[in-house]
Amino acid sequence: MSIPRAVLDAMCKAHLGEDISAIIASSPYNGKMEVRYNKMKIDAELIKGLFDEASQKIIQLISDVFTDVVNREISVILLVCGFSECKIIQDSIRAKFPGKRVVVPEDAELAVLKGAVLFGHKPENIVSRVVKYTYGIEVTKEFNSEIHDLARRTVGKDRDECKHLFGVYVKTGSVVELGEEITVRRCTRHEFQRGVTFRFFQSTKECPKYTDEEGCTKLGSLTIEIPNPSKERRSFRVSFNFGHTELKVAAFDVKSGAKCETVLDLL
Structure with a gap:
């Protein structure tokens, strides 16, 4: 490479007290570098080593x-x-x-x-994407001592429950088509329940168990109000629309037709 010899010598003498040739000769690079006139020659293997x-x-x-x-x-x-x-x-x-x-x-x-x-x-x-994270929703289920941690057991009115479970709908590494929609059903937990809040999470793990474990991040939530609450359990459809840089989610009250939706940024 071309480089002014006079400038190199001046800098080396000012900081190290010797010219460039003397410094190279006393360094580990002796025989691998040399300066002749206004050109510096460097051994090819030394240059390659810089990229190792x-x-x-x-x-x-x-x-x-x-x-x-x-x-x-x-x-x-x-x-x-x-x-x-x-x-x-x-x-x-x-x-x-x-x-x-x-x-x-x-x-x-x-x-x-x-x-x-x-x-x-x-x-x-972009016709399809490889999902970077596992996506799902936080759910509560009846406590099962064979699969749930005892410390997470909560006593309910009619049954013992386990909260903060990660309901997986799309696993990391899955291929989703543009506009692909996944729909699941959820139900209310109490009589005369006036609304339902769905909390959406992502995880770096393929099969996360709880939403508060390491690697899980809350993306957002969606609340849908229930018109004319009733004693019987109300059924909901929750849909996930993938394939874009955003995750579009919506919840539908099957009985009343009420709908609520939001968009979660995946970038």
């Missing part, structure tokens, strides 16, 4: 993704952003995954930006 840590971390990240999607065949690795144009990084990935096709698009450093603009104008271009 970054390459290994990128390869590990890709390997983790392959592990998470073990049930789906991935044949292409798409490299984007400026670092992807580095030949050393490309060669490291190709060497580690010889059975995969590694693609570096034109203007790779702009690929993510272009994709964001295209998605903003035509979100329907």
Whole structure:
């Protein structure tokens, strides 16, 4: 590489008392670097070594993704952003995954930006998504000593219950189509109940048991009022609409037709 020899010598003498050649000769890089006139020559293996840590971390990240999607065949690795144009990084990935096709698009450093603009104008271009988290709703069920923790047992009027259970509806790693809707049924717990609040959660675990355990995060809640409360238990339909960057949820009172809905940000 071209570099002014006079500037290097002046800086080295000012801070270390010797010129650049003397400093290199007494360093671990002796024989791997040299400065001649206004050019610095560096051994190719030394330059490659500067990318070892970054390459290994990128390869590990890709390997983790392959592990998470073990049930789906991935044949292409798409490299984007400026670092992807580095030949050393490309060669490291190709060497580690010889059975995969590694693609570096034109203007790779702009690929993510272009994709964001295209998605903003035509979100329907994304036909499906791989769900990053497990999504569900907080539920209360009759206490079962065989599956529920004893410390979570609460005494109710008619039965012992276990609260804060994670009702899973979509597991992490699942593929959901654009606009795919999942509907479940829920019922009131008490006579003459005037309303129901549904609390929505996400979890990093595939099968979380409770909504307050590690890895669980509350996304939001939805409350629907019950017109003309009655003694019998009222039935509700709760729907989840996936596939977008938002999760659309709605609750319907089957008897009255009352509806309440909200949108939860998944980004």
